[in-house]
Amino acid sequence: MRRLARIAAALALPLLPAAGGAWAAEPDSVARGAYVFQAAGCLGCHTDEKAGGLPLAGGRALKTPFGTFFTPNITPDPDNGIGRWSDADFVRAFREGKRPDGAALFPAFPYASYTRMTDRDLLDLKAYLFAQPAAPVANKPHDLTPPFSWRFLVPAWQWMYLTPGPMPDDPAKPAAWNRGRYLVDAQGHCGECHTPRSLLGGLDGDRYLGGNPDGPDGDKVPNITAHPKGDGGWSDGDLALLLETGLTPEGDVVGGAMGEVVRNTTSKLTAEDRAAIVAYLKTVPPLE
Ligand code: HEC
Ligand code: HEC
Numbered sequence: 001m002r003r004l005a006r007i008a009a010a011l012a013l014p015l016l017p018a019a020g021g022a023w024a025a026e027p028d029s030v031a032r033g034a035y036v037f038q039a040a041g042c043l044g045c046h047t048d049e050k051a052g053g054l055p056l057a058g059g060r061a062l063k064t065p066f067g068t069f070f071t072p073n074i075t076p077d078p079d080n081g082i083g084r085w086s087d088a089d090f091v092r093a094f095r096e097g098k099r100p101d102g103a104a105l106f107p108a109f110p111y112a113s114y115t116r117m118t119d120r121d122l123l124d125l126k127a128y129l130f131a132q133p134a135a136p137v138a139n140k141p142h143d144l145t146p147p148f149s150w151r152f153l154v155p156a157w158q159w160m161y162l163t164p165g166p167m168p169d170d171p172a173k174p175a176a177w178n179r180g181r182y183l184v185d186a187q188g189h190c191g192e193c194h195t196p197r198s199l200l201g202g203l204d205g206d207r208y209l210g211g212n213p214d215g216p217d218g219d220k221v222p223n224i225t226a227h228p229k230g231d232g233g234w235s236d237g238d239l240a241l242l243l244e245t246g247l248t249p250e251g252d253v254v255g256g257a258m259g260e261v262v263r264n265t266t267s268k269l270t271a272e273d274r275a276a277i278v279a280y281l282k283t284v285p286p287l288e
Contacts, residue, residue, distance in 0.1 A: 033128025
């Protein structure tokens, strides 16, 4: 036994600096990951703010037409969170919607959008999460209505609605437009609320960003395409101001789900990134 342990130690030791080195080679990973974390809006869903829950320890209730999801703990706690996940496990959860044990993740975790993120962004995000305090908070089971509670049916959903893999830039378009599209479609997952869903909960690509009568908490989510009755009638400055402060041109403040998006996400972006989102939204095909 002792000899085995020595051999294992001899084999493992030289590996350690190499494994650590993968991140050490990118000293700005945690800082970059912090920005990705904000742009992708992870905090709100994974924190039970109402009950004073610890950041990222999960437990927030998400009411949907399929039942109530309780978000899991995504702190680096090894027993309750994702502390034992490898880089590959993490990337696979976002790309393919799979847990390390191969079970499918419910698409209430918006990986159908996040799948478009680059490997670099995903690994930076992991570096940031693993630099946060671990919270020893156990996960709560979801409260879903059958058959929507049946995890084994989720692969069928994925087969219909998930196109795994990062989204390539469109070389014919300016860099700001590509950046804006990436922020809207991959990180900001704006369509998860602003695009209506089919009966089975897939996004209706024909109504991309065209507004959703049945958004989170049953709220109506407005049309943000370039239609004059959507946000097409707004100036670039109006849109950028809304993303920064939540103020609409009529002097209202957006509330509910969008208030949270502004607070946790779009207000935290650089002015350049907000301008990129506006540049992209202005080109989204207008829908009534
Ligand atoms: C709209 C709410 C929402 C947002 C935004 C969201 N998640 Fe989640 N996430 C969920 C739900 C719900 C689950 C549980 C899915 C399941 O049980 O299959 C989940 C599952 C996960 C898991 C799998 C954990 C496990 O133990 O199986 C990870 C990792 C994760 N999310 C990380 C993140 C990160 C990082 C972000 C930001 C990039 C993020 N999530 C954004 C709702 C969300
Ligand atoms: C969690 C759901 C959710 C997400 C994600 C979301 N939104 Fe919203 N959004 C809403 C809701 C709900 C409203 C309506 C708020 C109100 O009227 O108080 C709204 C309103 C808006 C408005 C104002 C439109 C109008 O006509 O009043 C804009 C612009 C907007 N969102 C852009 C975005 C962008 C860009 C993103 C991605 C970065 C995004 N939203 C992500 C739910 C969401």
